[in-house]
Amino acid sequence: MADLLNAPQREAIRYLDGPLLVLAGAGSGKTRVITQKIAWLIDECDVAPEKITAITFTNKAAKEMKERAAKLAGARGEGLNISTFHALGARILRTEARHAGLKPGFSILDASDTGQLFQEMLRDADKLRIRMIQNRISLWKNAVVGPEEAAKIAEDELEAGAAKVYAEYERTLRAYQAVDFDDLIRLPVVLFENHDDVATRWRSRIWHLLVDEYQDTNRCQYRLMKLLTGARANFTAVGDDDQSIYGWRGADIENLKLLSEEYPALKVIKLEQNYRSTTRILAAANAVIGHNPKLFDKKLWSDKGHGDAVQVVACRDNEHEAEWVAARLQAHRFEHRGKWSDYAILYRGNHQARGFEEQLRAQKIPYVLSGGQSFFDKAEIKDITCYLRLLANSDDDPAFIRAVTTPKRGIGGTTLESLGTAAGKRHQSLFATIFAPGIEMEISAKPHAALREFGNFINRLEFR
Template sequence: MLSKLNQVQREAATYLDGPLLVLAGAGSGKTRVITHKIAYLLEERGYLARNIAAITFTNKAANEMRERVGTLLQGKNTKGLMVSTFHSLGMNILRAEANLLGYKKQFSIFDSSDTWKIFSELTNSGDKQEIRELQTQISNWKSSFITPDLAMENADNDETKIHARIYTRYQETLRAYQAVDFDDLIHLPVVLFKQHSEALLRWQMKIHYLLIDEYQDTNDCQYQLTKLLAGERAAFTAVGDDDQAIYAWRGASIENLHNLRNDHSNLRVIKLEQNYRSSQRILKVANHLINHNTKVFEKKLWSDHGIGDTIRVYAARDDENEAESVVMKLMAHKFEHRTKYADYAILYRSNHLSRAFEEQLRAQHVPYTVSGGTSFFDRAEIKDIISYLRLIVNSDDDPAFIRAITTPKRGIGNA
């Protein structure tokens, strides 16, 4: 089962003598380590599937992890294995323990569009920038485990005081609707475990081994949640890379990697430094750039994939010139090497940058698809249907009631 792992990966997958931090550089096989460790716990160490939890940040990553474990175990019983996002785990905890926090099990979960409407009403404003800043501020407060009272106490200017007052009213509104937002799915389990030791003990007895992916992206609240779940036993493996920490803008703290050492004196650190994805030239350039970063842990990626092609940097005059140059180079390369259009990909930083590339691709009759787009659950018709379902399970959900009663249009609106 572990034969396909290199020596360092195998060491990380089998280490169970205490808390473990796996420093996994880009392309070093971190998901392989996590999935093989789950299989190792089940097959070799006698753990039950229902007593293992693996936490990651996206549904896509969770699904991939679940599929890989299934492939490794070849159809053996993995019923009860918890492979989920932080938010999904938090939701399961709250559903099971809702009564301890004064919620009913069928509480609603408000997305950003639901909370946008609440903030719009509380501020009596339609200013998108103002509401977006308010949403971000309150989200950051929750991620940092700052209550409305503490936010007000720490407010050092009039704007922050206004936001803190709205924060208080926002929480009261959510409670009246028997609803939580996405930040509450992580914030409230921490509140629960700190206030109700019996609930914490139940979940510590339930989760005997904890694996956490992308640890460098955790915020203060997520750090506290995993620390509470691991308890004094500290049977966990955290996988992360300080050089891939890119979410500080939404509350992620790279210090959480450093804090592991402060909280666990017996922490073992294993570094995955062999890259299976890139050529030596790419890694040399990446290492040179990354050396300018503030380091929590030192490591250096290497590869046996050969030197690789020369890296070219092109400074274009403007967006149109950049797009034209990229498409011309793509077409020339395709002609020279007799490849297929499906062999190429164009990466750009933000969705709005696709326009110039799409225009050039269309002009040259190059077939293409754009990856991403509007989420299925963000479509208006899907939100309409879900509003009826939310109202069925939670009669206190006023935003769902308003959407249901006004869609399709029935002549009902503001007086």
């Protein structure tokens, strides 16, 4: 395999003398570098696989990296830690729940759960305001800013109001013994910064840390990486400042600059050979990205020849674009006697799919829409998951609300509102309030009986 690597790739794989930043242009073989480095650490440096941690951003990327590393390392790779940032954060919190002020069975709320919580807290606000407040709180969490600090730094009335909601939101999460996705990164950072012994213990578990798509890290993820590697700073960060597209959700391109400022010994290796595209395509790409503000200079090149000229088509609007694409597909397939499975349409966002679908249907072009609804986002899967969450943590109020109303039991919004008021007065969860003394005086007989029946059903499941 070493023969298939170019010189910068080999250098990146074998460099172990401190912090390393691999600037990997598009199509330059960055995943190969990460997986080959894992194999190199195990096979040539005798590093135990459980001492190697690789982090990426999506479950799909983590799965692919695991599969490729397993092929290279074989049985010797058993125990490798390859996951997303959020999965690593969840593992830290599960292991250190007591130090983090959580019960071992705490719940992790998904986007749907947190959206529901914000709607309950902001019943009189419109959807746009709720979304703005929720996004502002998420950005604060990604910057490791707590509610008190948020209130101090609020720059306008909206932010001041968001800071108050933030404080209420955090109290609610604590009452539910739950965390949201942002907490999976923020809370380990707070934990490590407040408990040096815990941070030291986790640092001792990681001999080398590899971070993929580093340009997409936010400030919180950068701090977690720094805390996990400590003064030894034995890490490999792979990224590309020209591919940073997640600034809207907190990704901070300045993290690349921070590396060179905070790690004077940082080694920078550039992967500039592109294995996917021809020279003409790369010339166009270099011309476009040449306008980007530059942290590091690099220029992609290829040995795949000049290739066909890049075609630029100006369309009037989205509808015209979809018409042109569908017509071009028809013409190209007719000319080359191709199969429909030989063609693909790529678009930036799901909102663009509808126009293409309409045109493909109109021109009777068969297609498969990739990346549809996630299995775990299906209603029936979320229903089952809520029951399991409630069994694991009876203080998980969002899970309780979904479970108690699925299937229908004659328990409606009025009953749940009364139960919520009673729970608030008693400072306990909705589930616990079902069995609270005197609750039958606050909820009418029929729904109260339905609540008790549901509560007993859950208890029977729990003790089986």
